[in-house]
Amino acid sequence: MTVRVYALNCGTLEFERRSFFPESEHGVAMRVPVPAFLIVHPKGKVLFDTGIHADGFRDPIAHFGKALAAYFKFYCGAGEGVVAQLRLLGLDPGDITHVVNSHLHFDHCGCNALFTRAEIFVQGVEMRATRVARDADRRPDRDWDRPLNYRLLEGEHDLFGDGKLVVVPTPGHTVGHQSLRVEAGSGMRLCLTGDACYTQEHLERDLLPSGGAVFNAGEMRHSLGLLRRMRDREGMSLIFGHDAVQLQALRCAPEAFA
Numbered sequence: 061m062t063v064r065v066y067a068l069n070c071g072t073l074e075f076e077r078r079s080f081f082p083e084s085e086h087g088v089a090m091r092v093p094v095p096a097f098l099i100v101h102p103k104g105k106v107l108f109d110t111g112i113h114a115d116g117f118r119d120p121i122a123h124f125g126k127a128l129a130a131y132f133k134f135y136c137g138a139g140e141g142v143v144a145q146l147r148l149l150g151l152d153p154g155d156i157t158h159v160v161n162s163h164l165h166f167d168h169c170g171c172n173a174l175f176t177r178a179e180i181f182v183q184g185v186e187m188r189a190t191r192v193a194r195d196a197d198r199r200p201d202r203d204w205d206r207p208l209n210y211r212l213l214e215g216e217h218d219l220f221g222d223g224k225l226v227v228v229p230t231p232g233h234t235v236g237h238q239s240l241r242v243e244a245g246s247g248m249r250l251c252l253t254g255d256a257c258y259t260q261e262h263l264e265r266d267l268l269p270s271g272g273a274v275f276n277a278g279e280m281r282h283s284l285g286l287l288r289r290m291r292d293r294e295g296m297s298l299i300f301g302h303d304a305v306q307l308q309a310l311r312c313a314p315e316a317f318a
């Protein structure tokens with residue numbers, strides 16, 4: 061059994077385009093996918109991010125509060141969402157052994173509560189910042205603040221000690237953002253960037269999103285550079301956090317893309 065990687069479709073978000081691309085005019089909307097990824101390793105089933113809480117789609121104001129619910133539109137089609145997508149692979153949340161949260165924004169840890177049997181890996185600085193963060197409105201307590209089996213990391217972490225799945229810090233978007241390097245059985249080496257890089261265009265243009273989505277510009281630029289070196293010097297494929305064009309082109313669950 062080798063390492064396989066699956067892209068899970070966890071709905072879509074619509075918002076002002078200029079929050080991704082600051083040069084964009086006011087009032088222009090864009091819609092992006094919210095992905096999660098399942099990595100099946102001989103020693104465990106690992107989920108990278110958990111998408112948006114089901115209540116967030118049903119009643120955004122109650123779940124997120126008025127400000128966030130006014131800024132974003134939330135869409136979850138039939139068969140979308142982390143539970144329905146895992147079901148396509150014959151899996152339940154209880155089958156997942158490890159969850160890696162890139163960070164604790166609502167579209168990355170919204171379904172954490174379902175993964176009661178998993179160890180959940182978050183950078184310690186990210187967890188400690190959640191209540192005091194400037195972007196606290198993007199981190200509703202209900203999404204992450206549960207008696208779950210959190211394991212707080214301080215830096216890089218090799219999940220199975222074999223170099224196949226390695227968590228790497230990529231701070232800047234948030235204080236403790238992390239990405240996941242994967243060596244798939246197909247021979248493809250890839251990095252799931254999370255929100256360290258929203259789209260290919262951000263990487264190519266060395267572009268940071270608007271201020272609300274940047275905790276520390278210097279660190280975010282440094283993380284972009286790290287990702288670019290992975291691609292250019294190590295030949296890794298980068299799978300971006302919210303890139304509609306890239307995700308549409310990837311084979312989606314129940315087929316593995318790597």
Ligand SMILES: [Zn+2]
Nearest residue numbers: 163165233255
């Ligand atoms: Zn984010």
Ligand SMILES: [Zn+2]
Nearest residue numbers: 165167255301
């Ligand atoms: Zn995001």
